Amino acid sequence: MDDRSNTPTTAPFIPFALPDIGEEEIAAVVGCMRSGWVTTGPISKKFEQAFGAYLVNGGETIAVNSATAGLHLALEALGIGPGDEVIVPSLTFTATAEVVRYLGAQPIFVDIDPTTLNISPLAIEAAIGPRTRAVIPVHYAGLACDMDAILELAKRHHLKVIEDAAHAFPTRYRERLVGTLASDVVVFSFYANKTMTTGEGGMVVTRDPVVAQRIRLMRIHGISSDAFDRYVSKKPAWYYEVVAAGFKYNLTDIAASIGIEQLRKIDRFLARREQLAARYDTALSCLPFILPPHPQSGSNHAWHLYVVRLTEKANRGRDEMIGRLSERGIGTSVHFIPLHRQPYWRDRYGLRNEQFPAAEQAYQSMLSLPLYTRMTDSDQERVIDEIHAALS
Secondary structure (H helix, E strand, O other): OOOOOOOOOOOOOEOOOOOOOOHHHHHHHHHHHHHOOOOOOHHHHHHHHHHHHHHOOOOEEEEEOOHHHHHHHHHHHOOOOOOOEEEEEOOOOOHHHHHHHHOOOEEEEEOEOOOOOOEOHHHHHHHOOOOEEEEOOEOHHHOOOOHHHHHHHHHHHOOEEEEEEOOOOOOEEOOEEOOOOOOOEEEEEOEOOOOOOOEOOEEEEEOOHHHHHHHHHHHEOOEOOOHHHHHHOOOOOOOOOEOOOOOEOEOOHHHHHHHHHHHHHHHHHHHHHHHHHHHHHHHHOOOOEEOOOOOOOOOOOOOOOEEEEEOOOOOOOHHHHHHHHHHOOEOOEOOOOOHHHOHHHHHHHOOOHHHOHHHHHHHHHEEEEOOOOOOOHHHHHHHHHHHHHHOO
16 A cells, blocks of 8 residues: 555645636636626627537527526426426436426436436337426536437437537537537536536527527516617617516626637637546556446547546545545545435435436446546646556
8 A cells, every 4th residue: 555645745735627717717707897888799609609509410509597597597498397297317407407397397317428428218118108298318427428328219209309518519529519419409518617617507409599589588587678779779679578587597797708718718728638538548547447438439428527437446445545536635526426315316306326226336436536637647647657656
């Protein structure tokens, strides 16, 4: 056993994730603040247009203040409501399921594929019942789900498909970017630790103009006229109509100004994440780990997360490994504590660990390693060295 195991380090802490904010983003925020318009306005529209242009064939783009808000808006626009059921994976963040409850519908939790850690199409099919209206596949860690199988199931059973793409920008599935597939709605996240950030924020993408119109309406209080147009109009434009009980889910221009600059860097960000993931692959291949799965030919991985799973040959358990790395100044995380283990979902729906063998096995052994574009080669080498030492 390595003799450093109980010796805290004095070296700088390496976090699990860190946003990559440059002078361009700072200048853009300052410019926005000096413009006199800081809430939803021209910069938010510009961000939507730029994101749509990046996708090329994605459809209509609607900026929102979080991916959670986007998922809620998507389900509402698709008519999901009380009595309906929506299939979701257990291995996801609670937002994927909680938005279903917002509308009085019921999430139906299913297991994952043990290799990809994405939702299992076989489990989806087994869970479809007379009240099933939709499925929310989550592109775990940045690797696309088996969308051909999911979309075929949805077509056969007349289900709506809402892609939770919080981890998946810019992920490609069989040569096509996530956001351009045949799903009804796709929702991206720009939270602080994602592949690009606006601090808090998200983007909803749909090719259905009726769905897009409803999302835009409900995004800002169900008001029939655009708030920005009303406030900057040079003619009296004070009149508006509330035509639905909407929400307050709009993205500010301050956040959008960051997003525009981040989007310009996304290809560079992806290249660096791919480089870091490849270095981990090489350096950790000899250790008792199951390394992250790679995409098939014609697809790519966004590498939002680099998740390893300890095997039975490891001399430490997952929790001990996390503690050891923390003592040595290395931040890690677990993605995720499955929802079937969370008190609210477990108790409300009577969920049991044995119902989700693949998610349960993955959870017991997984940890997410530091991976972010500001990470230097020497930072990563230190992480690798400490992992080797912990398992020696």
